[in-house]
Amino acid sequence: MTKIIEFSGICKDFKIPLKSKGFWGGVKSLFKRQHKIIHALKDVSFSIEEGDIVGYIGPNGAGKSTTIKIMSGILTPTSGDCKIDGFTPWKNRKKYVKNIGVVFGQRSQLWWDVPIKDSFLLLKDIYKIPTEEFNETLALLTKVLNLTDLLDCPLRQLSLGQKMKCELAGALLHKPKILFLDEPTIGLDAVTKLAVRDFIKYINRTWHTTIILTTHDMSDVDALTNKIILIGKGQILYNGSFAEIKHKYGTAKTITVEFAKEYPQVELEGYEVVSHNKNTAVFKTDNKEFNTRDFINHISEKYELVDFSVDMVSVDEILAKLYTEYDI
Amino acid sequence: MGSYFGLFKMHFKGEIQYRAKAISGALTQFFWGVMYIYLYSAFMGRGIEGFSTAQMVTYVWLGQAFFAMRFVNVPKNVCTQIENGDICYNFVRPLNLYNQWYFSYIGSTLASTLLRFIPIIVVASILPASMRLSLPVSLPAFLLFLIALIIGMLINGAISMFAVYLTFITLSTRGSTGIVNVVVGLLGGVYLPLPMLPQALQNVLNYMPFRCISDLPFRIYIGNMDIKTALVQILISLAWLIALIIIGKLLLKSSLKKTVIQGG
Known part of the structure; x- marks a missing residue:
């Protein structure tokens, strides 16, 4: 080249x-x-x-x-x-x-x-x-x-x-x-x-x-x-x-889980509960070592799930992070 | 050369589309023509040697017919481009900047002149005798008039490039055209025909480029000078044309180094 x-x-x-x-x-x-x-x-x-x-x-x-x-x-x-x-x-x-x-x-x-x-x-x-x-x-x-x-x-x-x-x-x-x-x-x-x-x-x-x-x-x-x-x-x-x-900057993901029954106050290492209401909860992790499959497996063994969805950080958020980090 | 002629054609075409503008322009020019004739008649009172009232009337009508090329403008697109920054596209074309603008300007000036002059000439030729546009004094005078008129338009273009240069510095088209047009208007016989000015002033102005734009061709037409003088004057205007273009190109070159493009 x-x-x-x-x-x-x-x-x-x-x-x-x-x-x-x-x-x-x-x-x-x-x-x-x-x-x-x-x-x-x-x-x-x-x-x-x-x-x-x-x-x-x-x-x-x-x-x-x-x-x-x-x-x-x-x-x-x-x-x-x-x-x-x-x-x-x-x-x-x-x-x-x-x-x-x-x-x-x-x-x-x-x-x-x-x-x-x-x-x-x-x-x-x-x-x-x-x-x-x-x-x-x-x-x-x-x-x-x-x-x-x-x-x-x-x-x-x-x-x-x-x-x-x-x-x-x-x-x-x-x-x-x-x-x-x-x-x-x-x-x-x-x-x-x-x-x-x-x-x-x-x-x-x-x-x-x-x-x-x-x-x-x-x-x-x-x-x-x-x-x-x-x-x-x-x-x-x-x-x-x-x-x-x-x-480097886009590792954070959020997982929204809908439970069949009332939200059971789940505590999981490395995951933080961002918000929850009657039967849904939003989990967030910054660690790229944790993968989503394990999380879902783990949680579905214990509870009955209706639905879940995974969101990655958007490119714009990454950029916003970058800008703050470089102070520009 | 072909691409510059292309620009000329493009701006000619662009200008010729605006018919309503031309019609309203012609109407305004006709009104001003009548005003000027009354005004100058009052001025001339006892009469001016070598400039009869009939000649004055013809001078005024020619001035109105060729109004579009008497005053100097900054090319319409160039000023908006300088103000909003579109000018940067002129830099990314493999063309000489001065020539690009010069040919665009001549194209639109020629188009707006051609759109306007015929109705004014026609109407002014059928007015009552005291207000009528007369025929040129002779065929040679008419031919020299045409040549001088073309050179005049080219000189107008060269002076317009000075206005572009001023716009580059001041970033305001109003200011730069204002300055240039006061000079051209006063010294070039647009506000007051040069024969009506004091002789001492005339002796100086006769050798300046400003009168070449319209005063010289009009005075050849009305027979205010003999053919021999006319030829000498045409040679002088040619020399001015070349000098102005060279100076303009040098100035533009020096100002471009400092160019700042506005916004974004």
């Missing part, structure tokens, strides 16, 4: 004017501006291998979008070096961006008042895509994303989900080697979300596109990839497998 993205020691500072409070503060800042330096990224280094899907996660304001913007050549970092596909993004911008596709979930790259097809044709000109190849790719994207009815509508008439599908297609017309997705599923309904995820997986499989994705929806990451990079307060906190994190 070759490394396609290498980030080494990237720092990015923003200088923002301080606004003073109140009327006199406002008047004062007309004459004298004070500035504050914000360190959006502090010595960020990581590398990503060709053909991978990587989830780039972190709380609001962690520096995710700043990283994406540096990777796509929009921002110049304050210091540090970055090599993507042999280019330094902000130095050879025009050459470099031919090989990448970018989708910012909250923005639009297509033209507002013309039919989608026209926007696509312009992108064909911009990326100098040969007609045959363009038709082939468009046919494929249209099929997979189900765009047939949308191509003749102007962008302004589309719904959010339809728009996102068109944006995705627009970013992929030139078959980029690397695809950056900045919150691609934001605001989408469940069905569209699933369609978008399937599509991302499909593209990764068929074209071996390297995909970097930021999101707040952990089920996106869960569905798409096993590799995550966790960033908080401008620093990389974790870089590795998602399963490992889940294993």
Whole structure:
């Protein structure tokens, strides 16, 4: 596997004017501006291998979008070096961006008042895509994303989900080697979300596109990839497998048991009773050594059970735990 | 080059869809035309040498007909993009940023000009004699008028890129277009035709780029200058066009290093 993205020691500072409070503060800042330096990224280094899907996660304001913007050549970092596909993004911008596709979930790259097809044709000109190849790719994207009815509508008439599908297609017309997705599923309904995820997986499989994705929806990451990079307060906190994190933080499970008779005050080592009422009780354990089968066997030998269910900790809870642990 | 022309076409198409906007624009322009003619007639009182009332009337109607290209705007999409951050997509395309914006701007300016000028020209040509738009003084003058008008539109685009640059710094389109348009309006003869200004001021303004946008073509049309002077002036505007584009590109390059994309 070759490394396609290498980030080494990237720092990015923003200088923002301080606004003073109140009327006199406002008047004062007309004459004298004070500035504050914000360190959006502090010595960020990581590398990503060709053909991978990587989830780039972190709380609001962690520096995710700043990283994406540096990777796509929009921002110049304050210091540090970055090599993507042999280019330094902000130095050879025009050459470099031919090989990448970018989708910012909250923005639009297509033209507002013309039919989608026209926007696509312009992108064909911009990326100098040969007609045959363009038709082939468009046919494929249209099929997979189900765009047939949308191509003749102007962008302004589309719904959010339809728009996102068109944006995705627009970013992929030139078959980029690397695809950056900045919150691609934001605001989408469940069905569209699933369609978008399937599509991302499909593209990764068929074209071996390297995909970097930021999101707040952990089920996106869960569905798409096993590799995550966790960033908080401008620093990389974790870089590795998602399963490992889940294993480390996601051991707690709750078991809800419904008894045939009245709840008999069960005491079991390692299990704590979280709540109970007339004939149901909720048990919880943090220890991964205990397995559910033994627990159920043990309990059903003694009592008559009607039903039981087991719940694992959700991915979002794991993430919340992670955030607290790293204090971000 | 093809992709830049594609952008030009795209914005031309985008603009040409808004018919109601064009109709209401034309109506407003017609109303203002009548107002200006009365206003300037009052100003001219005893008359101005080399600028007859009939010439003034034609100057006003041309000004209203080509209103869409007289003032400088920040390209509509560029300003919203700067304010909401969609601008980042312009960076991820393998295109030169200046050219991207320049061609988009010329596309939409040309479209809104073409949508408006015909009804105004037609109506102004059938008005009573004292209010009527006259024909160009001669065929060569008319051809030079067309050439000067095209260069004028291109200069407008180049100046508009300065407004884009200012928007980058101030993050407010209103402010930047305001500044640029006061300059263009005053020094380019939009508020008051240049022949009505003091001679000393005119001597300076005649060599500035602002008058090339609309004042020069209109004055060639009404025969306010002979063909030879017109040719020299057209050469001057060409030189300005090139200079403005080069300066604009350099400025934009330097400001992009400091770009911050708003939000998310």
